[in-house]
Amino acid sequence: MASGVLVYADHREGSVLAGTKEALGAARRLADQIGGPVSAALIGNGVAGLAQELIQSGADTVYVADAPALDKYTNATYLPALDAIVSQADPAVVLFSKSLVTLDLAPRFAFRRGVGLANDVIDLKVENGQVIASRPVYGGSAMAEVLPEGTPQMFTIRGKTQEPLTPDPSRQGNVVPVSVTVSEGPVKVIDQQKERASGPKLQDATRIVSGGRGIGEAKENWRQLEELAEVLGGAVGASRAAVDAGWVPTHMQIGLTGTTVSPDLYIAVAISGAVQHMAGCSGAKTIVAINKDPEAAIFKQARFGVEGDWKKIIPALTKELKAMM
Ligand SMILES: Cc1cc2nc3c(=O)[nH]c(=O)nc-3n(C[C@H](O)[C@H](O)[C@H](O)COP(=O)(O)OP(=O)(O)OC[C@H]3O[C@@H](n4cnc5c(N)ncnc54)[C@H](O)[C@@H]3O)c2cc1C
Numbered sequence: 001m002a003s004g005v006l007v008y009a010d011h012r013e014g015s016v017l018a019g020t021k022e023a024l025g026a027a028r029r030l031a032d033q034i035g036g037p038v039s040a041a042l043i044g045n046g047v048a049g050l051a052q053e054l055i056q057s058g059a060d061t062v063y064v065a066d067a068p069a070l071d072k073y074t075n076a077t078y079l080p081a082l083d084a085i086v087s088q089a090d091p092a093v094v095l096f097s098k099s100l101v102t103l104d105l106a107p108r109f110a111f112r113r114g115v116g117l118a119n120d121v122i123d124l125k126v127e128n129g130q131v132i133a134s135r136p137v138y139g140g141s142a143m144a145e146v147l148p149e150g151t152p153q154m155f156t157i158r159g160k161t162q163e164p165l166t167p168d169p170s171r172q173g174n175v176v177p178v179s180v181t182v183s184e185g186p187v188k189v190i191d192q193q194k195e196r197a198s199g200p201k202l203q204d205a206t207r208i209v210s211g212g213r214g215i216g217e218a219k220e221n222w223r224q225l226e227e228l229a230e231v232l233g234g235a236v237g238a239s240r241a242a243v244d245a246g247w248v249p250t251h252m253q254i255g256l257t258g259t260t261v262s263p264d265l266y267i268a269v270a271i272s273g274a275v276q277h278m279a280g281c282s283g284a285k286t287i288v289a290i291n292k293d294p295e296a297a298i299f300k301q302a303r304f305g306v307e308g309d310w311k312k313i314i315p316a317l318t319k320e321l322k323a324m325m
Contacts, residue, residue, distance in 0.1 A: 076185020
C-alpha cells in the first residue's frame, strides 16, 4: 500500500534548488502525520553526488536515475524516469517545488497517472489521513482548500512558503539507483544560454529595490534603481507592467506570475500595489513604498510610505546612504 512522501529533487548546475529543500521540510512534517518514509527522486546526468545533500535535508531514501540521456530536462525523457521511481517508491504523496521545470513536469505526470494535482500551494495540512492544500485564487484575494484525488496525491509548492530543515551532516539514508530506458522524444534541447546576472539573485536577496510602470522606459532610470540596490547590497525587481512593456527581463518580475520573494527590506518604487504584485512580496519584513499618488494601494501595505516623485527621492536616498557607508 502506498505510504510516505516523495519529493522531486530539482537541481541546476550541480546544486539542489532551495525550493527542493523547502519541499523536503514539508515532506518530513507530512510524513510525521501520515506515516511512511520521506524519499526523493533525483534525475539527471552525473547527479548521484547530490543524494547526500538530499539526505541531510530530510530524505530517508534517494532514488537516482542517472544517465547521459537525462542530461537536459525534456518531459519526454524525465517523465518515464519519474514514473519508474514513483512505481518503485510507491508514495502516498508527491511534492514538487514550483519552478519552470516542475510547471511542465508535474501536470504531465499527474495526467499520466490519472490523478489530481494542486498547483501553487502555500500550505498543507492532514485531515483523515489525506493531505489538503491551501492555494491563493482570484489573484491572491481569496484562498481555496484543495484535495487532489487519487494516489499519489500531488502538489506543487510555491517557494518561500515552507521551512527547510536545518541540514544535518550526520543523517544517514539509502541511495537506490533506478535504471530507466529513455529514448529521445520529439523535442531536443540544442543549446542553453545562461542569462547574465550580477549581484544576488532575487530569491536570495535580503534587500530588494523594485520598479514599476512609473519608472518608464529609459535605461538610465533603471540604472538609478540598480545604483540604490548596489549600495544596499541587494537586487532589483520589477512589476509585471514593466516586464510586459519590455523595459526589463522576465526574470525580474515579482508577483503572482513572477518570483515570490521575502526579503528583510522591499522598496517598491512607482508600483501601485495591485494584489497580483503584492502576492509575490507580501512576505517581506519591511515594505517601503515610494509613489506620487497618495491614494496608491501600496501605501496600505507598506510600513513606511514616501509620497512624491521617485526621480527626486531615489537619487537623494542613494546619496545619503553612500555618505553613511
Ligand atoms: C492573472 C494576472 C497575473 C498578474 N501577475 C502579476 C505579477 O506577477 N506581478 C505584477 O507586478 N503584476 C501582475 N499582474 C498585473 C497587476 O494586476 C498590475 O497590472 C501590475 O502589477 C501594475 O504594475 P505597476 O504597479 O508597475 O503599474 P501601475 O498600476 O500603472 O502603477 C504605476 C504607479 O507608478 C506611480 N508613479 C508614476 N510615476 C511616478 C513617479 N514619477 N514617482 C512616483 N510614483 C510614480 C503611479 O502613481 C502608480 O501608482 C497580474 C495581473 C493578472 C490579471
